[in-house]
Amino acid sequence: VMSGERLSGEKGRATANGNRVYEFRMNNPVPPYLIALAVGDLAFKATGKRSGVWSEPSMLDAAAYEVGDVEKMIDAAQALYGPYRWGRYDMLVLPPSFPFGGMENPTLTFLTPTIITGDRSNTDVVAHELAHSWSGNLVTNATWSDSWLNEGFTTYFENRIMEAVYGKERAALYADLDWDGLQKDLKEAANGPTTRLHGDPGATAGQLDYFKGSTMLRTIERTVGRKRFDAYMRSYFDRHAFQPQTSAGFLADIRKRLIRGDKALEARLQLDRWVYQPGLPSNAVHVTSATLAKVDAQLAAVKAGGPVSAVKTAGWSTQQWLRFLNGLPRQQMPERLKELDEGLGLSESTNAYVRSAWAELAIANRYEPALPS
Template sequence: MILARLLAAALVFGMAGQAVAAPRAVAPILARADAVDDQSYARPREARVTHVDLDLAVDFASKTVGGTAALDVQAAPGAKEIVLDALNLDIAKVTDGAGKPLAWALGATDPEKGAPLTVQLGGAKRVVVAYRSRPDARALQWLAPELTAGKRKPFLFSQGQAINNRSWIPTQDSPGIRQTWTARIVVPEDLMAVMSADKLTPKGEAAGAGKRAFRFRMDHPVPPYLIALGVGDIAFRALGPRTGVYTEPAMMDRAAYELADTEKMVTTAEQLYGPYRWGRYDVLVLPPAFPYGGMENATLTFLTPTFITGDRANVGLVAHELAHSWSGNLVTNATWKDIWLNEGFTSYVENRIMEALYGRDRAVMEADLTWDGMQASIRELGGPTAEGTKLYGSPDAQMDYFKGETFLRTIETIVGRERFDAYLRGYFDRHAFQPQTTAAFLEDIRAKLIRGDAALEAKLKLDEWAYQPGLPDNAVHLRSALLEAVDQKVAAFVAGTPAGQLGARDWTTQEWQRFLNNLPRKLTNAQLADLDSAFKLSASTNGYVRTAWLELAIANRYEPALPFLEAFLGSVGRGLFLRPLYQGLMRQGDWGRPLARRYFDASRAGYHPTVASSVERIVIGT
């Protein structure tokens, strides 16, 4: 990769062939060839967005968000236009900050990437776009009251990662183009708006008949996918001096109980990797349709309610999203090919937080499950030589998490925890509020940790980890004695021990996952009935356990589980749970395929657009 260290003198060529000097404040990393984002139309070295002011009204009747986005632009000398990302936005007009019309054009639309919105600057340093989203905006999910916990009022939430926010915000939607922002959001007066920023009007302010407005401000530059919105019947409860939970009143008690350790998690993370730099850390527990486990929106993590199981067994999800406050939000992947720099780092930090709070046994158990998941992903991707098993540029999200975490754990084991912790803390400090590429990370670790030690370089095998498929032979596998004991129970059950004699009633989520995932895929109906009778797995309120059980039931065409499968698919929207169940049904041919289509047709209205489209590809093949 070519380093562009002489940034001030660098020349960048526009699409029309003209040479323009790079803007002064562009992050140095963006001048690198490996930082060019092929998922965005933006040309940030010519003209880039530095700040966004949103003034939007939420209309539940039309399922649209409309108003203005005012963009502060930093253009290089000689740059005549700025290119934004837009996905199915209805643009009314574009002006400068004084209201003077600016010429603009939308290019050809790609169904995934959207269209380039090119604005002729005419010297303007501020561009104001008047627009409205469409009802099918990919980032937005509009929920009818019956799809919420309270069943009384509608709900709206956004999910921006990876390139969805361009469907409701016309900006340069690329993770490396960090932007500060403000927002004024007008909503029905009986609803609350929350966003991933400082809340300037916690109770809102009058905004006309039947409306109120909420104002927000984010002073730190963030990747635009972290601009997030939630609107609904939302209440708040403090969890600690700088932590709290937002959710529907009907869910508040259960959510607050599960999140009791959130303040401790923030303190623990700071002790490991330096100060939390975002002010407050709150969470928004969403309706079940939320498509992910969590989303690390700065200052306000969005969480699925499926982590709530009454025993705090799944709070590793909270630790993961908090860890993103360092890896992802503070230091961000410059392109989506580098996403492992977010997710692999975060999974490693999550495990360290869990160890510090809950002990070594818990952390090793979760790390061992990570190894299981990685091996399963490698098999599904076609084996250790498959391109999808690479870190850099892998199309498989699981490898970003599993292989990335294992890579960092391997470094820790080789160099020692104290030395690696010192490096990571310095890494987050050196690159705070900046994007990062895989190649630049490798340069950093070589300069700051390896320091020319050829023997250490050979032991670490950095390039093999980052760029080659499969696992290097130095990969560290932490083995859990607790899970090895579960493996013995698997063997005992297969050999004929009745389920009720396994001693499994007090198992954690992680132990149940190991047990169910390691059982043979072919069991008798009698064995399945024994398990279900002993532990009520079909009706489990633990989504992780229920999914693992239903995968096994589908593999064996165990029809007594089908009513519970149908109910589960219709009550959750988390892709992690849905995709393997639909895939399992489709693998069952004439038995499973009609079921998959029927369940999907009945449930898709409750799925986020991104999950609905991914499940549709599984079920329909489009």
């Protein structure tokens, strides 16, 4: 399979010498980093009229279920910021031996198998890679000094897709987690030069391109109003389709098309401060999640010495589990670790993210009963 239109079907074209030829076509201009090829024992299942998933045959049904909302996501994305210009949107779930995040290759997103948890709680990864079909693949950062134009825009757009498909609270959960990630990156970099959006290629602290960039756009949205901002964003993608973009180019465009000489609005937005200065501007919008607040309350009770048996985890998503497990003190007594493991079924979890978080805690405390799992 490849990042392009399939010209020879799912099984390729047979040749006279017994080989098979696979042909692909990409009519849209793309930068080289978006050209991808995958070879393996792969099967395909449609998830809609313009989408489907490839994976190893043993994973296919589970993968198709996990990404089953992708058609709703495409509809939501188009309603927000204009037509999907790439024809099909297919996904390839990578094998467990290659859990390599997500990659937005046009027409063929690569997805880590760790998102297959059976509850669709990690479909934000799908929404993110889909959103790149506009921010990144359609309008691409001209240099890696401006990678936030890809990732910050996409993280914001991803959250809007999640809100449209799953509701405001689920979107708030992801936005709140991104805020936490932003605060962590700012703290670790001591609000230094690597916390600028426009900076040295590859030198941006942590995932700041994603978190600070999306927070900037959310702040603009809140300041000017969603309807006005959405109209600008849709126009932006239309006017700059299949073109590279820079930070200076974006700032010039938003000043011309959205701010339009309004000096008071210019001062409120602090655009240059966001893009060219380190740290976080004073107008940053923090979205809070009631769902995470409830997890935090249970976490506080456990940290205060309360019984693990009192923790109510029914219906928890991956993000709620991680909020709880990663919030526990890193130093734990063996008895407490045993209570956590047996009470919450951590060693038996089939969720890769939960198992990983539990392993980090167990290994940090040399808790050997967790090793067999």
